[in-house]
Amino acid sequence: MERQIINKKKRVFSVEPNKIPPSEVFTRKYTRLLVPALKKLNMNKNSSQANQLTVKHEVDMALALSAQEFAWSRFLLQKLSSSNNPTTTTSSSSNGIRIQKRSGKEGGDEDGEIEEKLRELQKLLPGGEEMNVEEMLGEIGNYIKCLELQTIALKSIVEDTT
Amino acid sequence: MGGESNEGEMGLNHGDDQSGISRVGMPLYAKSDPFFSSADWDPAVSVGGFSSSHYPSMGMDNPGMSCFPHYHQPGSGSGYHDMPASLLPFGDCGGGGGGHFLGSDKKGESVGRLVIAGDGHQVSDDVVLGGSSNRKRRQPEAESQWNKQKAVEEFQEEPQSQKKQKNDQSKEKMNKESSQSEEAPKENYIHMRARRGQATNSHSLAERVRREKISERMRLLQELVPGCNKITGKAVMLDEIINYVQSLQQQVEFLSMKLSTVNPELNIDIDRILAKDLLQSRDRNTPTLGLNPFARFQGTIPNISTTTAPQYNSLPQTTLESELQSLYQMGFVSNPSTMSSFSPNNGPLKPEL
Numbered sequence: 001m002e003r004q005i006i007n008k009k010k011r012v013f014s015v016e017p018n019k020i021p022p023s024e025v026f027t028r029k030y031t032r033l034l035v036p037a038l039k040k041l042n043m044n045k046n047s048s049q050a051n052q053l054t055v056k057h058e059v060d061m062a063l064a065l066s067a068q069e070f071a072w073s074r075f076l077l078q079k080l081s082s083s084n085n086p087t088t089t090t091s092s093s094s095n096g097i098r099i100q101k102r103s104g105k106e107g108g109d110e111d112g113e114i115e116e117k118l119r120e121l122q123k124l125l126p127g128g129e130e131m132n133v134e135e136m137l138g139e140i141g142n143y144i145k146c147l148e149l150q151t152i153a154l155k156s157i158v159e160d161t162t
Numbered sequence: 163m164g165g166e167s168n169e170g171e172m173g174l175n176h177g178d179d180q181s182g183i184s185r186v187g188m189p190l191y192a193k194s195d196p197f198f199s200s201a202d203w204d205p206a207v208s209v210g211g212f213s214s215s216h217y218p219s220m221g222m223d224n225p226g227m228s229c230f231p232h233y234h235q236p237g238s239g240s241g242y243h244d245m246p247a248s249l250l251p252f253g254d255c256g257g258g259g260g261g262h263f264l265g266s267d268k269k270g271e272s273v274g275r276l277v278i279a280g281d282g283h284q285v286s287d288d289v290v291l292g293g294s295s296n297r298k299r300r301q302p303e304a305e306s307q308w309n310k311q312k313a314v315e316e317f318q319e320e321p322q323s324q325k326k327q328k329n330d331q332s333k334e335k336m337n338k339e340s341s342q343s344e345e346a347p348k349e350n351y352i353h354m355r356a357r358r359g360q361a362t363n364s365h366s367l368a369e370r371v372r373r374e375k376i377s378e379r380m381r382l383l384q385e386l387v388p389g390c391n392k393i394t395g396k397a398v399m400l401d402e403i404i405n406y407v408q409s410l411q412q413q414v415e416f417l418s419m420k421l422s423t424v425n426p427e428l429n430i431d432i433d434r435i436l437a438k439d440l441l442q443s444r445d446r447n448t449p450t451l452g453l454n455p456f457a458r459f460q461g462t463i464p465n466i467s468t469t470t471a472p473q474y475n476s477l478p479q480t481t482l483e484s485e486l487q488s489l490y491q492m493g494f495v496s497n498p499s500t501m502s503s504f505s506p507n508n509g510p511l512k513p514e515l
Contacts, residue, residue: 038421055422059414117400124407134372137379140403141386147410154417 023149029066030153034058038157063150070142071135075127 037058057080064076121136122128125143128136380399384390387406393399 056415056418059418059421063414114396114400117397117404121400121404121407124404124411134375134379137376137383140407141379141383144383144386144403144407144410147407147414151410151413151417154414154421158417158420 023145026066026146026149027153030062030150031157033065034062034153035157037062059150059154063146067142067146070139070146071131072126072128072139072143075130079126 038055060076061080064073064080067073118133118136121140122131122133125131125136125140128139131139377396380396383403384393384399387403390399390402393402
């Protein structure tokens with residue numbers, strides 16, 4: 001019923017009917033990819049072990065597919081398709097080196113430190129190591145944005161099912 | 163859609179201001195990317211792919227397109243006028259052409275040409291000499307200058323200090339300066355200035371362009387990562403970014419784990435999620451993401467609950483509707499009856515908004 005009302009209002013109220021912010025685009029794409037995939041997943045298997053990995057796989061896949069305009073998504077897709085082990089975007093606890101060792105090295109070493117951090121950042125980004133630094137910095141911006149949207153989408157999915 | 167088409171067009175966006183200059187390394191979250199519409203970002207900054215033959219005409223053809231309008235323009239229009247004796251060495255008009263052009267061309271002559279381009283003034287070839295030795299010094303200077311974060315100020319300092327810097331190894335700059343003093347201010351031609359005490363070698367200039375690009379992007383990232391507004395300094399900034407990305411990734415991992423445990427529910431209603439999602443994403447994005455594209459929607463958050471602004475009120479719904487419609491047509495979410503086959507519950511899968 002509400003939907004009918006919405007239908008009626010549809011053409012009247014759009015301020016900018018053709019402009020959907022890309023964050024929305026992404027979120028929609030993402031949710032629409034992920035949810036059916038999850039459903040399919042759930043039909044197919046029962047073991048929880050494989051479940052976790054595959055869910056992560058699907059999550060990453062949905063991320064990559066939803067953000068295909070960015071370079072890192074290509075790399076992500078490559079990783080996903082090449083290996084069936086979804087180890088791609090997670091910075092697992094082993095990787096979780098919070099970089100706080102700056103304090104010891106200042107001054108002359110600063111430059112090398114920054115390079116090192118840039119390298120670290122490159123590792124975080126899928127395909128970051130294959131890019132040059134400027135490109136990587138640009139891609140990191142996109143990646144951060146998409147990760148944020150992804151977390152929001154996942155949260156809402158989780159909330160929805162619990 | 164605006165976002166995607168912009169991204170597709172980005173390669174051409176500023177193509178017309180450069181005759182035949184290709185923009186290879188264009189950042190994807192440049193100005194035309196609505197994700198990160200930091201309006202100052204000029205996607206024209208790209209290193210690489212400039213053909214040297216186009217360079218001499220670059221100066222003429224570029225009203226205001228450059229990679230440093232944001233450095234320069236606050237003071238540049240006036241800056242150039244005020245500093246007739248300033249160095250206007252390396253036009254970086256329209257995107258890093260200067261430094262890179264130098265890199266691609268022969269050294270001494272290219273610099274001379276660069277300097278000129280605005281008014282045909284020929285600078286001697288000894289402008290760029292011995293640049294390589296200056297390169298190492300440039301780096302710490304570049305770092306400190308990054309911390310200042312105001313290239314304009316430096317440029318303004320330069321001309322006054324130029325005369326005093328005979329001792330400095332940048333003797334090349336002296337030559338340029340003297341020859342440049344007769345130059346008319348180049349408002350159409352953005353120059354890559356060799357900074358005080360820095361090499362004017364083509365390589366170091368190219369490197370400096372690159373570094374400044376990196377700094378520019380880091381600034382943009384600063385806006386993206388929450389809580390980084392007060393941070394100055396590349397190292398700390400990078401730390402923050404790394405931590406943030408790691409935390410985001412861990413969050414995703416955690417959520418997906420959670421999802422794997424609760425998945426059996428399967429009463430997932432996409433539309434409900436999306437409707438919720440839209441509201442929530444705007445809501446959450448207000449504090450965390452200082453992005454302009456959301457500015458428009460931020461005002462809708464309080465309005466959605468009320469009906470005072472009907473146009474905003476239904477805006478998310480209309481877009482949702484149109485999206486859903488297109489989706490249904492595409493058969494992606496085929497139709498509720500099909501979807502019900504997925505769900506063991508055969509629950510109500512009709513979209514209910």
